[in-house]
């Protein structure tokens with residue numbers, strides 16, 4: 001049965017609580033094989049990864065994202081929202097899923113959160 005996911009629980013669904021050490025090791029092995037961190041710096045890997053990002057979801061964020069350290073100690077990226085720079089989404093460099101980014105894009109609506117644009121303002125067109 002397919003259920004529409006309307007909230008931000010996507011990560012919980014794709015990453016069940018039983019994220020075992022084995023699972024993380026497998027992920028790390030895959031990551032190491034692809035990006036060879038022993039040959040590339042974090043910045044180098046970052047550059048390689050940015051090139052693989054073709055999803056439209058990334059256009060919502062300031063590119064390239066800043067490199068930061070996650071709470072878990074992993075290297076992650078900080079995707080700052082272009083529409084609302086006070087908002088950002090963090091994303092582990094090993095996590096290929098864009099679900100948290102998509103989740104932000106879906107919930108990001110600065111047009112409703114910011115003050116509504118005054119339709120007829122004090123500025124009259126052609127007054128200069």
Ligand SMILES: [Zn+2]
Pocket residue numbers: 060081082083084087104105108109
């Ligand atoms: Zn946004």
